[in-house]
Amino acid sequence: MKKFLKVLAVLLLIIVVYLRIAIYPQLDLISGFSAKSVASGHFIDSRSLETIEKGDNDIDKVDWATNEINDVKKNVTSSVYGLKERKAIYRQGLGATLINNDFDVTKQYKVPQRYSFKNGREYPYGDIEPKDTLFSNIDYTKLEKAIANAFDKKGEKKKQTRSVVVLYKGKLIAEKYAVGFNKNSKILGWSMTKSLTATYFGILQKQGKIDIMKSAPIDEWKNDERSKITINDLLHMNSGLEWEEDYTKISDATKMLFQAEDMTKSQIEKSAKYKPNTHWNYSSGTTNLLSGILRKQFKTHQDYLNFWYSSLIDKIGMNSMIVETDMAGNFVGSSYGWATTRDWAKFGLLYLHKGNWNGEQLFDESWAKYVATPTNTSNGQYGAHFWLNAGGVYHDVPRDMYRCSGFQGQMVFIIPSLDLVVVRMGLSEDFDFNGFLKNVVGSLTIIDDDTYLKESLRKKEKLNRKDTK
Template sequence: MKKFFKLIGFASFIGIFYLGFTTYPKLDLISGFSAKSIASGHFIDNRSQEMIEKGDNDIDMIDLAKNQIEDAGKFAIASVYGLKERKAIYREGLGATLINGDFDVSKPYLLPKRTTANNNSPFPYGNKEPKDTIFSNVDYTKLNAAVANAFDAKGQIKKRTRSLLVVYKDKIIAEKYDTGFDKSSKILGWSMTKSITSAMFGILEKEKKYDIYKPAPIAEWKSDDRKIITTNDLLHMNSGLEWEEQYDKICDATEMLFQAEDMTRVQLEKPAAFKPNTHWNYSSGTSNLLSGILRKQFKTHQEYLDFWFSALIDKIGMNSMVIETDMAGNYVGSSYGWATTRDWSKFGLLYLHKGNWNGEQIFNESWVKYTATPTNTSDGRYGGHFWLNAGGHFPDVPRNMYYCSGFQGQMVAIIPSLDLVIVRMGLKENPNFDFNGMLKGIIESVKK
């Protein structure tokens, strides 16, 4: 019997040792993700700690974190078994920022200047409710069934759709929200923010202030093989730079998002693994590098902060949007854009209308074509910081669909041939959520 208990004790020791060995290095990332998620969800969208923990933080390992919100100080802290405590602070206009012990919370900081148009027009060009519009070619019974099917039945948590919006010919023909969410809820787009970053270069290109086909303006690359990498290569995720993006482990992407002070430099410091335009490799580091390149196009930090909103976001009425910054004051152009579902749809409509917003050309029509043209190494899946269906990834969806895509299944789908924009926000992605089936059902309800 003693021998049996010794074996049990030894096995337990080995188990605890293995768990500690494999988990302890991840604690910084676990508590960092949790603190940042709690602070953002609570202060940007007014969600309760319980709601965030059961929703956004209901992820393997992340759910180990213990969290605390300090409303008075506008910050959240998280730790795992009392270890590796991390803190995220909230600043109105900049969102939540995960900080380290060296960050000076008393240091003054700049905020983007925001504008809200006093426009009495209905959605999408104004702030009033959309007009009820009935289209004779839309089968609303079929449409509503397809939309309802994207949500969980009561008591289930399989599909985990939070919102679904269908816009046809600029009119909302279907809109549905899960319990706890509504048209005013700001939802994190994750990597859909990459497409916002891309649009900023389209605006600079229209203003003839930037040439994406020239070598990227990075001094550190001028004396090595990276000197030939262009901004076009970066926008296509085709730079050849070394990068690992895999969210179930410690990798370049997770270390950048949850440890780096200046996220624009992480990809910049990586060596070339291949020649440009020969190997497609998805990289959030590249998107943040592009945010850093944008910052250097302006004389002051204030101009950089303002540009994203004055030139695009507020100009098209995405007034709910917040793009969060890192500790160095850079917009996290890879991942941290928040907006209401309706405002995300406005971004899709801008592309549907070939860069024209209510009569004003925000970027050139040629930029939209560039965005939706496949890079030659992605098998038709990727364009200029947008995902594509050119290769038929979604077999029952038109090949001309292109879309913004984010972690856990965020999507702004643009289908030019059908005059449709479809926005889905949620917590499940392929293969756990059937995007092809959802899109097929909606498309089949709209008769040509």
């Protein structure tokens, strides 16, 4: 019996040591993720705690957390079995921010000035509900089936698609939502926000206010090999800096998102591992560094906050969108952009039209080509903060397709050769995107609508000539 108790004690000791070394350090990240997720989902999209815990937080280990919402103080506290309590606060205009014990919640803060333009035009170019538009070259039965197949059947939980929107030739031709979601539901785009962040450099470049080929304006890099890193290298994720983007453990990315006060500094502090433009490495830290570079372009913090909305988001009527900030007041450009599915589609349409919106050129046409051109170290998979199909990742989809892409399968697909934008929002990447797009594209006949009309007129004229003989 004594021998058994000794063995049992040793086993318990091993378990305790394992939990202390392997699990305990993760609790801070688990409760942090949960607090932030609940605060954003509840205060931005009015989701219930039950909905968030069963959906957004239904992730390995995150569901260990216990969450409490305070609607009066507009905050959320989360802990794991009473350990490592974390708090996220909500501030109108800035969204939810995960805070630490040093954060002064009584301190005044600035918010972006927003403008909601109502031009009386139909969606997607205006604020009026669109009328049904029928194109002669679309097989609507096939299209409806393709969209329906993107969603789980009753009782299933695999595809976990929340919404799909399809724009063709600037018209809404398909739209579907899962139970509990609708056209007004705001959904987190995660890393799709990276594409948004990059776009501001295209806007500033058109305005003649920045040169992306110049060295990044980082004081900490001026006296070492990092001084050779350009903004162009950062946009291509080609800086050569150290960075670990792993969300299954404590990594550079998770420490930045769930512990850092100023997320723009996380990548700055990393040393050079390779020469610039020689090794591609995906990094959320790089995008938040770029957000910090954007902030340096303005004289005041207020100007920085306003610019993100006045120059792009509100300019194209993405009035539902909110980009959340960190404790230091920086937009978390890597991950925290929320918008309705329709508004995410507007962003795709802006790129489909090469920066032109209602006749106004927000960025040069060359910028759309720039972001969709493969960086030389990504095997055709990545451009400038956009993912590409140049390497044929989706083999049944045109190679000119490029996309904004986010965690859990948030996607804005832009297909210039087909004048098509497809948006899918969900909770799972276990989804056949190639098959989905193949079926959507397959609902379009090869002939475009203008050609169809011309041929119809020719046939009609031919028949008229026969009738006159």
